[in-house]
Amino acid sequence: MRTLGSQKELSDFLSSVERRAFKQALYAVRNEETALDIVQNAMMRLAEKYGDRPLKEWPMLFQRILQNAIRDNYRRAKVQSLWTTLLSSFALNSDEDSDFLETISSKQESEGLATPHRRLEQKQTLAIIEKEIQKLPARQREAFLLRYWEEMDIAETAAVMGCSEGSVKTHCSRATHTLATAMTELGIKL
Amino acid sequence: MNDDTEIGYKVRQTLNQGLDTIDNNVSRRLDLNRQAALENQRMSAGWLRLTGIGHVAELAEFVVFSNARTLLAVMALSIGAAGTYYWKALEQTQEFAEIDSALLADELPPSAYIDRGFNAWLERASDSSLQ
Structure with a gap:
């Protein structure tokens, strides 16, 4: 049956992208629950709004929905952070600017210290790379992951990110350079 | 590379x-x-109508049938309006024909048509013809 085939196609497609999508969201928001929510929303939106579209359109549509969901999350978190800062300034005498990413970054780092050392070199390398990817500026990380992990070409990446192809090239180049430098400094050879 | x-x-x-x-x-x-x-x-309505499953298919059918009902209602209204207009026009024509034949039967001279009392006469004549 064509209908069942289409449902199977969507199921196969989502199975093939869901883990990478989760990781992408996790690198961006650095919170497992939030990352899962983002992926869930992206899957739901793709199925509800574009479930009847041809299979070949799904990868770009899904990435676009996912990246928008990640950006929306950033905006919400920033607004929330702003209100928290404003309200807490009445109670606490804080003279530092609060940044959402810095806050969760330090939290992540303190959590990271509590985790046991990974014994396998591969796992260590993976952890370091993932951490370096998380440190990248949002647009650089987005461009890098779309280009090299999702294997999109420059035009597709530009369409998903809503920017020019030149910007994609710049973001990708900077991200690659940053990662390569970090790997060299840490003595990691890929 | x-x-x-x-x-x-x-x-x-x-x-x-x-x-x-x-x-x-x-x-x-x-x-x-x-x-x-x-x-x-989301499924395309065509596939669902073929397979006949899901409430979305029923919804699609409802849309099609409710559109057909609307079309029929509009057609009936249009036919009714056209019929009423035709009937009114026919009645008016018959009225004019009656007046014309009454005028011709009376063999009036042309000057009578510009007579001030013509309208009064016409009313009287039409009243008496009705009686």
């Missing part, structure tokens, strides 16, 4: 290896999310 691309694909390989280490709870949640999404998949 330039340096950037080479580094990019090497990082990709490492990241792909990391996908296998995703926590079981996360994998389960992703499975559930996928199932929930599939239950809400």
Whole structure:
């Protein structure tokens, strides 16, 4: 049956992208629950709004929905952070600017210290790379992951990110350079 | 392959290896999310009408049939309006014909038509003809 085939196609497609999508969201928001929510929303939106579209359109549509969901999350978190800062300034005498990413970054780092050392070199390398990817500026990380992990070409990446192809090239180049430098400094050879 | 691309694909390989280490709870949640999404998949109406399944198909049929009902109602209204207009026009024509024949039967001279009392006479004549 064509209908069942289409449902199977969507199921196969989502199975093939869901883990990478989760990781992408996790690198961006650095919170497992939030990352899962983002992926869930992206899957739901793709199925509800574009479930009847041809299979070949799904990868770009899904990435676009996912990246928008990640950006929306950033905006919400920033607004929330702003209100928290404003309200807490009445109670606490804080003279530092609060940044959402810095806050969760330090939290992540303190959590990271509590985790046991990974014994396998591969796992260590993976952890370091993932951490370096998380440190990248949002647009650089987005461009890098779309280009090299999702294997999109420059035009597709530009369409998903809503920017020019030149910007994609710049973001990708900077991200690659940053990662390569970090790997060299840490003595990691890929 | 330039340096950037080479580094990019090497990082990709490492990241792909990391996908296998995703926590079981996360994998389960992703499975559930996928199932929930599939239950809400949008289908084209054509496929559903062919297979005859799902409430979406019923909705599509309802839309088609309610459109047909609307079309029939509009057609009936148009036919009614046209009929009323035709009937009124026919009545008016008959009225004029009656007046014309009354005038001709009386053999009036043309000057009578510009007579001031003509209208009064006409009314009287039409009243008497009705009686």
